[in-house]
Each structure stands twice: as structure tokens, then as C-alpha cells.
Amino acid sequence: MSRRRRRGSSDIVGRPLKCIEKRTDDVFGAGWDEVACCIQPLSNVTVGSEGLTITVDLPLADEGEVAVKVCGKRSVEVYARTKHTVRFDDLGIKHRTGEFTCYRAMLDLPEAVDATKLTYEMKRGILEIRLPRSRQEPPR
Numbered sequence: 001m002s003r004r005r006r007r008g009s010s011d012i013v014g015r016p017l018k019c020i021e022k023r024t025d026d027v028f029g030a031g032w033d034e035v036a037c038c039i040q041p042l043s044n045v046t047v048g049s050e051g052l053t054i055t056v057d058l059p060l061a062d063e064g065e066v067a068v069k070v071c072g073k074r075s076v077e078v079y080a081r082t083k084h085t086v087r088f089d090d091l092g093i094k095h096r097t098g099e100f101t102c103y104r105a106m107l108d109l110p111e112a113v114d115a116t117k118l119t120y121e122m123k124r125g126i127l128e129i130r131l132p133r134s135r136q137e138p139p140r
Contacts, residue, residue, distance in 0.1 A: 005009035038104040051132035058103050059125040062087060066122055068129055078105045
């Protein structure tokens, strides 16, 4: 005859805590990839009447080495190489060692966009991407 095991307090509290830790890691990830020497830049997605405007902070990025790619209808990938290798120590970060040579961001979009009409420009280390909304024909 099998005996039913009582759940202890660690079972009751532990499961939700693991779920919270995973969600926290998804939202507040490390922000850099040590193997690829890439750092995730700050970004903002603004929804307007005509479409979406995305701003990405890329200080020290080489303007000729910026690539923007729409992946599917609801995500954008931004990749940019830096002008030179940047060490965390150069930025005043003393608790972490390492360096990065590029920026990489994968941004989820709140609406479907038309990838064929993508425009972007870089000014003073800020990349501005404009994407019009996807115009879908009404069903017949």
C-alpha cells in the first residue's frame, strides 16, 4: 500500500520561488554575453498612429557597422560593432571584469510591422528605427 507523502513547507514555498527566479532572470538578465563579447543596449519601443519607433542607445558604435533585421512580423534584431574594444573597467564598473566589441538586442514588438518599409538612422550614438504597421487586407 502506498503511503501519501505530506508536502512540506519547502515544497509549498520552493516551487513559486523557482518560478519567480526564472521570470526575474528573463526580465533582468545579465545584459551581456561573455562568450560573444556582446552587450545588450538600452532600448525603447514607442507605438504611434502610423507605426512603431524604436530607439536604441549605441554609444561608441561604428555607424557603418550597424545592422537592423526584422525577424518575423513581431521582432527586430539590432547588431552593431563598437569602434574599439570597451572594458567594463573603462566604464567605472569595478565589480565585473570583461570587455565587449559589439551590441546585440532582440526586441519583441507589440504589433505586426511591415519589414519592407523599414528605415533607420544613427545620430550621436542613438539609433532610431521606424517601422510602419502591417496593413492586412480585410477578409473577403
